[in-house]
Amino acid sequence: MKRRILPALLCAALTISATPSVLAADKKDDKPKDDAIAEEIPGDPAKFFLFHLEGVSADQVRGDLVYCISQARPIISMRDRMGSTGGLIGAMINARMGEIDRFRMRNAAMRKCMGMMGYDRYLVPEDMWKVVVNEGDIVLDDNALVDIDVIERMVAFASGPKPAGERLPK
Amino acid sequence: MIGSFKKAFALSLAIAALTAQPAYSAEKAKKVPKIKLETLKPGKIKLDNRLGYVLVRLGPKAADKNPALSVGFSRIDGATNAPFNFVTMNDIPKDFWRTSSVGINPGRSFGDVDGTGIYYVGFYPGRWVIGGVGQTCMSLGTYSFDVKQGEVTDIGTLLVARENGEAGVPELKDAKLSQDLADFGTMVNIVMSEALYVKPASNTPALPAELKAMPVVKATLTPDHRLDNSCASLINRAASLPPLGHQSPMTRDEAVAALAKMNPPERVEAARKRAERAKAVAATKK
Numbered sequence: 001m002k003r004r005i006l007p008a009l010l011c012a013a014l015t016i017s018a019t020p021s022v023l024a025a026d027k028k029d030d031k032p033k034d035d036a037i038a039e040e041i042p043g044d045p046a047k048f049f050l051f052h053l054e055g056v057s058a059d060q061v062r063g064d065l066v067y068c069i070s071q072a073r074p075i076i077s078m079r080d081r082m083g084s085t086g087g088l089i090g091a092m093i094n095a096r097m098g099e100i101d102r103f104r105m106r107n108a109a110m111r112k113c114m115g116m117m118g119y120d121r122y123l124v125p126e127d128m129w130k131v132v133v134n135e136g137d138i139v140l141d142d143n144a145l146v147d148i149d150v151i152e153r154m155v156a157f158a159s160g161p162k163p164a165g166e167r168l169p170k
Numbered sequence: 171m172i173g174s175f176k177k178a179f180a181l182s183l184a185i186a187a188l189t190a191q192p193a194y195s196a197e198k199a200k201k202v203p204k205i206k207l208e209t210l211k212p213g214k215i216k217l218d219n220r221l222g223y224v225l226v227r228l229g230p231k232a233a234d235k236n237p238a239l240s241v242g243f244s245r246i247d248g249a250t251n252a253p254f255n256f257v258t259m260n261d262i263p264k265d266f267w268r269t270s271s272v273g274i275n276p277g278r279s280f281g282d283v284d285g286t287g288i289y290y291v292g293f294y295p296g297r298w299v300i301g302g303v304g305q306t307c308m309s310l311g312t313y314s315f316d317v318k319q320g321e322v323t324d325i326g327t328l329l330v331a332r333e334n335g336e337a338g339v340p341e342l343k344d345a346k347l348s349q350d351l352a353d354f355g356t357m358v359n360i361v362m363s364e365a366l367y368v369k370p371a372s373n374t375p376a377l378p379a380e381l382k383a384m385p386v387v388k389a390t391l392t393p394d395h396r397l398d399n400s401c402a403s404l405i406n407r408a409a410s411l412p413p414l415g416h417q418s419p420m421t422r423d424e425a426v427a428a429l430a431k432m433n434p435p436e437r438v439e440a441a442r443k444r445a446e447r448a449k450a451v452a453a454t455k456k
Contacts, residue, residue, distance in 0.1 A: 046350060059419035066428050067417040071309055073432060074402045077360060078305075101360050108351055108361035109405045113310060116407060116414040143441035145433045148426050169348035 043126040045168050046107065050132060050157045051119040061158040062151065068113035069146055072139045075109060077101030106139045115170035122163040132157060205265055207272045210290040212280050215380040221292040222317040223381060224389075225374070227327040228276055229286025230339050238276035239304040239330045239364055242401070245270045246314065248297040253400065269294035271301075280378060285339070286327055288375055293317040300408070302401050303330045304364035309397040310407035310414055313368055315389040322381055325389040326371040333363050333406075341367040345409055363404040 053061070077098050084094035111121060124132070132153040134141060141147045157163070205220060217223075232238040247254045254270070256262045272293055279287030299314045301307065317323050331337035335346030345365035346352065354361045371388045394411055407414050420428070 057419065059421060060416055062422070062425050063417040063420035066420055066425050070428070070432055071399045071405050074399045075404070076402045078358070104354070104361055105404060108347075108363070109399075111348075111351070112363065112405055113414075116310065117416055143437060143444065145437055145441055146429050148422070148429055151425060151429075152422065169350070 043123070043129065045123050045166075046104070047137075048124050048126050048129040049121045049168055050124045050129065050138070050154060050163070051110075051114045052122050052158050052160070052163050053117075053119045054162060056159050058155050058159045061155045064114065064117050064119070065151055065154055065158070068110055068117075069139050069151070071113055072106045072109035073146060075102055075105045077105060103137050106137060110138055111170060119158065121168040121170055123165040123168055124157075124163070125165070205268045205294065207269065207292045207294060209274055209277075210280075210292070210378075212278060212378070215290075215378055217380055218292060219320065220294075222295050222319050223322045223384065224272075224291045224293045224317060225322050225324040225371075225377075225386070226274065226289050226291065227283055227286040228274060228279075228289055229284070229327070229329055230331065230337065231285060231287070232276070233336070233338055235334055235336045236331050236338065239332070240273050240275045241300065241328055241330060241366075242302040243272040243274075243293070243298050244301040245294060245296050245298050248316070251297070251314070251395075253397070272298075281375060283375060284327075286329070290322070290378070290381060293323070295319040299395050299397065300328070300366065300368070301397065302403065303366045303406075304332070305403050306364040306406045307397070307399050307401040307403045308366055308408055309399045309401075309405050311394045311396060311411045312366070312408050313391040313393055314395040315391050318387070320384060322377065322384045322386045323389045324371040324374055324386055325368075325391065327369040329367040329369070331365055333365050337365070339367075341369070342409060361404065363406050365406060366408045367410045368408055369410070 051061075051065075079094055079098035079101055084091045086093070115121070132150065134147065134150055136142050136147070136150070138150075138154065139146065141150060203218075205218065207221070210216075210223070226241075228241065230236070244253070246252060254266075272291060274289055274291055276287055279289055281288045295317055297314055297316050299308075300312045315323065315325055329337070329339050329341050331339070331342050331345060333345045333347045334352050335343070337343065337345055342365050345367075347361075347363065351361045352359075368391060370391055374386050374388075377384075377386065393408075399405055
């Protein structure tokens with residue numbers, strides 16, 4: 001049976017990297033130089049990204065996103081499949097690490113799925129990403145639910161104008 | 171009086187035990203061996219006439235950065251072409267779990283052909299899909315095929331490798347993740363997916379003597395069979411399939427309906443209660 005030990009308790013103890021965000025809000029109008037981007041976007045490219053495809057309709061993106069999210073959502077990690085040792089503390093550490101693993105694996109699955117359908121991946125400023133994704137990730141929110149509002153914001157980004165951020169490898 | 175009752179009770183128990191023994195033995199003699207879907211071992215072949223056998227060439231052989239990978243198969247409902255959908259536990263046929271999945275682990279093979287090992291594996295008759303490779307679910311597109319009782323079904327060659335660009339076979343040379351994913355992790359790379367390339371059967375190798383009486387049938391591999399990610403793992407699409415196209419477009423309402431099926435109701439309810447509690451706390455603070 002899947003092990004999901006105390007993830008809710010541990011959410012409070014998350015130490016999400018609180019890098020100061022010095023980010024240009026309107027990059028689309030005033031694109032900074034390449035070296036300035038590196039300084040201004042200290043975010044993790046494995047986390048702070050969104051998908052975009054030139055000339056795609058909002059309905060098409062929605063269909064593609066819902067399909068890929070349905071594929072990525074059930075992912076559990078090796079830690080979830082194996083028992084934990086070390087008592088309560090061990091279980092708590094394992095649960096937190098399992099959560100990170102699931103997040104990374106879901107991201108990898110989304111990259112695979114959306115990438116196969118031709119979407120490009122763009123680095124997005126951390127604060128902008130948080131506005132779009134609302135603290136969860138691109139698949140699940142903090143309640144481990146798929147949020148239609150997050151999907152709608154990702155749809156707007158994906159079908160909108162070409163992002164100013166760096167295009168990342170798929 | 172009590173003593174004689176005890177004696178009579180003891181005697182009746184003894185008689186019951188004695189008379190029950192032959193019936194038990196008869197039942198034991200009639201006991202049907204359990205179905206085991208196993209890879210046949212050279213020199214130790216035991217066939218089960220309730221099964222069909224799948225002939226598969228699996229490779230490439232393990233190399234430095236590419237360990238030998240197992241391949242998982244799942245039996246699906248031939249009528250719906252989808253996974254079996256049992257409404258209640260009582261609907262699940264006896265021994266279903268013994269007959270619904272097969273794993274092939276590379277090991278001692280019945281010979282080599284073009285760098286792949288030849289394996290014969292017992293399959294329960296029905297429709298099957300190549301479900302996964304290693305830790306990866308081939309849910310974005312795989313192949314299905316039928317297995318019939320008393321036949322050897324040749325499903326061709328399965329080339330499998332990690333997506334690190336070092337598969338060592340031309341068919342999987344493009345199976346390479348972005349460098350950040352390929353280099354992820356220190357001890358275990360949890361985001362490393364595995365690739366599958368399927369080549370339909372061409373020449374059938376010489377069968378072991380025990381299987382020679384069975385007809386050999388080249389499987390009709392139905393391409394682009396899509397699955398849910400029921401293995402809850404990383405996902406991929408067989409590299410031998412055409413590229414994954416766009417999905418059906420969706421309106422917002424259609425997406426909301428799709429999410430209603432996706433989100434577990436108990437989690438939705440828990441989230442609603444949490445939001446209510448947070449609102450109440452915020453109100454008291456004001």
